[in-house]
Amino acid sequence: DAGVIQSPRHEVTEMGQEVTLRCKPISGHDYLFWYRQTMMRGLELLIYFNNNVPIDDSGMPEDRFSAKMPNASFSTLKIQPSEPRDSAVYFCASSPSWGRTEAFFGQGTRLTVV
Amino acid sequence: AQSVSQHNHHVILSEAASLELGCNYSYGGTVNLFWYVQYPGQHLQLLLKYFSGDPLVKGIKGFEAEFIKSKFSFNLRKPSVQWSDTAEYFCAASLRNFGNEKLTFGTGTRLTIIP
Numbered sequence: 001d002a003g004v005i006q007s008p009r010h011e012v013t014e015m016g017q018e019v020t021l022r023c024k025p026i027s028g029h030d031y032l033f034w035y036r037q038t039m040m041r042g043l044e045l046l047i048y049f050n051n052n053v054p055i056d057d058s059g060m061p062e063d064r065f066s067a068k069m070p071n072a073s074f075s076t077l078k079i080q081p082s083e084p085r086d087s088a089v090y091f092c093a094s095s096p097s098w099g100r101t102e103a104f105f106g107q108g109t110r111l112t113v114v
Numbered sequence: 115a116q117s118v119s120q121h122n123h124h125v126i127l128s129e130a131a132s133l134e135l136g137c138n139y140s141y142g143g144t145v146n147l148f149w150y151v152q153y154p155g156q157h158l159q160l161l162l163k164y165f166s167g168d169p170l171v172k173g174i175k176g177f178e179a180e181f182i183k184s185k186f187s188f189n190l191r192k193p194s195v196q197w198s199d200t201a202e203y204f205c206a207a208s209l210r211n212f213g214n215e216k217l218t219f220g221t222g223t224r225l226t227i228i229p
Contacts, residue, residue, distance in 0.1 A: 020192075033216070035219075041217065042221040042222055043204065043219040043222070044220075045216055045217070045218065048216055055216075056216055091157065092160070093158075094219075101162045102148055102163050103217055104160075104201065105150075105157045105158040105159070106157060107156070107157045108157055
């Protein structure tokens with residue numbers, strides 16, 4: 001398996017624009033997580049899905065952020081409109097049935113909003 | 115609230131020195147514990163994990179960690195570090211309740227090894 005695949009790897013956009021980050025989890029994994037990493041706040045869990053259903057989105061910073069998982073092999077994280085403070089590295093991770101295994105991380109998307 | 119604390123923000127060591135990075139968790143219930151490493155510019159990779167059994171867990175690259183339940187700790191150790199161990203290290207924990215778990219990370223410890 002190729003692991004968790006995220007695209008794009010780097011994104012530079014202007015303030016106010018819509019940004020869509022994409023993630024393909026490892027096949028067969030039931031859980032998918034979106035994390036944001038910044039120098040100031042470290043790694044923050046934004047939202048996670050179980051079997052394509054959002055379970056906990058309490059980490060989503062505000063209504064500008066939304067996440068979907070239309071099927072087991074694809075998820076998106078959308079920011080609309082984007083702001084400079086959204087600049088961060090966004091990681092997607094997936095895991096088999098939770099309980100006795102770890103999460104596997106993608107390479108991340110470095111987002112810069114200017 | 116569930117939380118994971120890493121008290122060392124930045125550790126600087128010389129090659130061959132011994133390493134111990136602290137991690138404490140605050141959870142009510144049975145926990146899974148992890149250490150992840152993030153090399154510069156890369157994604158997080160698992161170093162080791164603890165679910166149950168022997169509290170001394172051995173991971174990759176000579177790392178080990180000890181689960182001490184009474185202290186709510188899961189410290190990471192390595193007897194002799196190398197320059198290539200320069201990275202950021204994250205402790206993480208999750209509750210072992212099916213369908214109601216999320217992985218919570220500590221703030222990370224940046225490790226710099228001086229040749």
